Amino acid sequence: MPSPQLLMIEDDTRLAQMVGEYLAQSGFGFTHAASATDGLQKLQGDGGGAVCDLVILDLMLPDMDGLDVCRRIRGLSGPMAQVPVLMLTAKGDPMDRIIGLELGADDYLPKPFEPRELLARIRAILRRRSEGAASASRSMQFGSLEIDRDARTVSVAGKGAEVTSYQFDLLVALAERAGRVLTRDQIMEAVRGRELEAFDRSIDVHMGRIRAAIEADAKNPKRILTVRGVGYVFAKQQD
Incomplete structure (x- = not known):
């Protein structure tokens, strides 16, 4: 069975590298996009982007607000429009969380976070999808x-x-x-x-x-x- 493929859209390269290494040890495929533009291109397959089973999306990106990215993901055509989105943010405003959920995010995790909790949330989201398909x-x-x-x-x-x-x-x-x-x-x-x-x-x-x-x-x-x-x-x- 192929490994689930994760895409992390995050401008903090050091954080993305740490998360990627941790998730790879747990059996996940991992791709990093440092900007919203790059992430959306990868989701749409531009430049040979990999199939994605879940998106880890930072709320604060240099070229586009993460909420706008979530909105654009849900506006894509084909299967990628329904890809699960797990939002990460350093913001503490509960309204950001609510808006993210309303725009179609599946889950929400504030920074800083424990890698184990991120892993648990990813597994829970993917398990729900797998159980639903079965x-x-x-x-x-x-x-x-x-x-x-x-x-x-x-x-x-x-x-x-x-x-x-x-x-x-x-x-x-x-x-x-x-x-x-x-x-x-x-x-x-x-x-x-x-x-x-x-x-x-x-x-x-x-x-x-x-x-x-x-x-x-x-x-x-x-x-x-x-x-x-x-x-x-x-x-x-x-x-």
Whole structure:
């Protein structure tokens, strides 16, 4: 089985070298891009860029804001539009984290960080994707909403709905338990396992993005409902 390929877009060359050496020892392929422009070119395959299974993205880059890079990644054509993105940042403002998640980042790790935690988060993201691909191939249909677990796609009335890899897993976790109220902890356990702590309110941010993708009116949702003080429920009877 080929090694997962990681792309780190980071202008701190020393940090990238340290991270690359550590991840290589853990069996990962590693490519470094020192600028946003170089990173986006590698993702699009310009100049023979390698296939990428996950992007480690610094928020502060010399030629482009990391949030803009994330936005551009999600705007790419083909499979790279859905590549998981793990954001790194030295900023302590929680708003940066929220904006990053809203733009489609799958996870967020502030600097400075322990390499072991970075490795654990990478493995968790890739495991979710692998488990999702190995799950039942049949699609789930709820009225006009179709969730194809094999293709990892979501469509509403035949039109594709854009969600990140993590948001897809959240949606599947809810849909598989349709009609059952789940706490935030239960949702996190279903998609991430027990080894990592959830970001405060990150579930709410992702739910907002999922609603924007699948609901006719995200402010008045009919499919993913909030149970105040408890969590969320996927309403299986609504269309």
